[in-house]
Amino acid sequence: MDRYGTVVNCKGVTKSYGTGAARVHALRGVDLEIRYGEVLMLVGPSGSGKTTLLSLISGILDPDDGECAVLDHVYRDFSATERARFRGRAIGFVFQAFNLLPSLTAAENVAVPMLINGISRRDAALKARRMLDAIGLGGRVDALPDQLSGGEQQRVAVARALVHGPKILLCDEPTSNLDHASGDHVMEMLRREALAPDRAVVVVTHDIRLFRFADRITHLEDGMLVESNPGRTRETSP
Ligand SMILES: Nc1ncnc2c1ncn2[C@@H]1O[C@H](COP(=O)(O)OP(=O)(O)OP(=O)(O)O)[C@@H](O)[C@H]1O
Numbered sequence: 159m160d161r162y163g164t165v166v167n168c169k170g171v172t173k174s175y176g177t178g179a180a181r182v183h184a185l186r187g188v189d190l191e192i193r194y195g196e197v198l199m200l201v202g203p204s205g206s207g208k209t210t211l212l213s214l215i216s217g218i219l220d221p222d223d224g225e226c227a228v229l230d231h232v233y234r235d236f237s238a239t240e241r242a243r244f245r246g247r248a249i250g251f252v253f254q255a256f257n258l259l260p261s262l263t264a265a266e267n268v269a270v271p272m273l274i275n276g277i278s279r280r281d282a283a284l285k286a287r288r289m290l291d292a293i294g295l296g297g298r299v300d301a302l303p304d305q306l307s308g309g310e311q312q313r314v315a316v317a318r319a320l321v322h323g324p325k326i327l328l329c330d331e332p333t334s335n336l337d338h339a340s341g342d343h344v345m346e347m348l349r350r351e352a353l354a355p356d357r358a359v360v361v362v363t364h365d366i367r368l369f370r371f372a373d374r375i376t377h378l379e380d381g382m383l384v385e386s387n388p389g390r391t392r393e394t395s396p
């Protein structure tokens with residue numbers, strides 16, 4: 159933990175896609191600090207750059223300019239192997255499109271990050287089943303992704319991102335396919351399982367009902383951070 163209590167520190171990051179007339183400026187100079195022990199919600203209109211920002215924090219993409227220091231590391235200092243190892247250990251990512259592996263069962267999908275981190279097959283399988291049970295999918299552990307509903311696939315994706323105890327959990331609209339009660343259940347689980355004084359959770363959402371689970375809410379518009387407000391944690395909500 160650095161002395162500023164900052165787990166992610168993005169400074170002046172810009173990112174464009176495409177070239178010439180097709181060029182899109184997805185991020186136009188974003189400064190963002192994410193603190194240890196907080197759930198930060200990132201909100202903003204479609205196309206405002208939310209997924210792009212998560213992709214830079216996770217090292218899936220590199221910025222054109224500026225940089226994100228993550229756990230005091232900068233991705234450009236890493237080799238490709240070091241980057242992959244760091245991401246596999248330190249970061250959990252719930253993708254907007256889930257990105258489950260289609261030929262693996264729900265339990266096998268959830269076991270993947272643990273296997274990557276050297277946990278035995280037996281322990282990984284056990285832990286995967288336990289995590290799926292906790293997220294309400296105990297009866298569907300052996301189903302393939304295309305045998306699951308959208309909301310069930312989304313919960314598998316959440317379980318997979320959580321299960322190896324990442325320092326930083328990045329969730330891209332993790333409740334978009336869930337009803338109100340299941341969405342609350344997932345957010346409660348995220349706070350309980352993924353949050354600790356030496357960890358942080360970032361949640362992109364359009365769902366204002368989730369704001370009560372946030373410690374801080376930051377607004378992104380047209381590639382720029384425009385506003386940051388304290389959230390209303392569960393303890394302070396009615
Ligand atoms: N691979 C890509 N190639 C070209 N343009 C892209 C690509 N990915 C994103 N963009 C563009 O960059 C901008 C920001 O996209 P991004 O996916 O970060 O937005 P978002 O805030 O996550 O939107 P949403 O709420 O719809 O998921 C958009 O204008 C989008 O069209």
Ligand SMILES: [Mg+2]
Pocket residue numbers: 208209210254330
């Ligand atoms: Mg997005």
